[in-house]
Amino acid sequence: MHGLVIKNTGSWYTVLTDDGPTVDCKIKGNFRLRGIRSTNPVAVGDRVEIEVSGEGAETRGWITDIEERRNYIIRKSINLSKQSHIIAANVDQALLVVTVVKPETSTTFIDRFLASAEAYRVPVILAFNKSDLLGEDELRYQQMMMNLYETVGYECHAISATTGDGVEALLPLLKGKITLLSGNSGVGKSTLINRILPHANLKTADISDAHQTGMHTTTFSEMISLSPSGDNREASWLIDTPGIKGFGTFDMEREELTSYFKEIFEFSKQCRFSDCTHTHEPGCAVLKAVEEHYIAQSRYQSYLSMLDDKEENKYREAY
16 A cells, blocks of 8 residues: 655554545654665655554554655754754745844855755745734845845745735745755744645744744654545645754765856856865855855855865754
């Protein structure tokens, strides 16, 4: 029997079978021995093969195989730096929710997410949430951020999940697609889902006043259907994931990193040396573009921080 993993609560996985019903499953014992260096060898969005036993309320399943993934989003595991954590698999796009205030999403975090998405060929839309909380200076800063990422090539939307402003423009972008919803803790992902799907009724929490950081309200990954279609291959889905405080990049080669920053890659074609690292070499077109403000300093600093990760094999939770 085949199906789609729509929920992961740790050791249990909810699989929506191609026949219609859902089955709570565990991973078959020898499954973890296949050399998958991940804290979660099965992820939400995976299509899997299962064996089922029991009937009615006693029905249970075992995941015996994963179908080949067309893509996935991955990051370093926080506690096990040499292992990865797969955030979601087989997605059509990602909707990254960011905020200018309460809490402030760092450009380094945004850039690391975007670079990882580029590496696995996942398009990203940026939603700048909590626009209703911004003063005049903060609105100007948000617009500057949106202009920066739109210039690079990413679609940006200013929204307020609380009031609903701007959310309507997102709805056509989600139709018929599997969309990963991600972002720092506290940026309003659950509030946004409740705005899009009032019946979802997800739990939300206030921001910590002491640290202006978000508190986790989503504790597991789950696919939420946006359409009435019973065919799980055709439906529109949002993948809700726990808030991410840090985004350590994983499984990226140092020499490939340039290609995951769109504008840096374009200027790198003009560098004198084909193996230019864009840090100190003579005739580096990227360094010149940074000096002349064709490449944003924040984007270049994010690139350098990821190079630093590759050199010292470290994970920086602060991002």
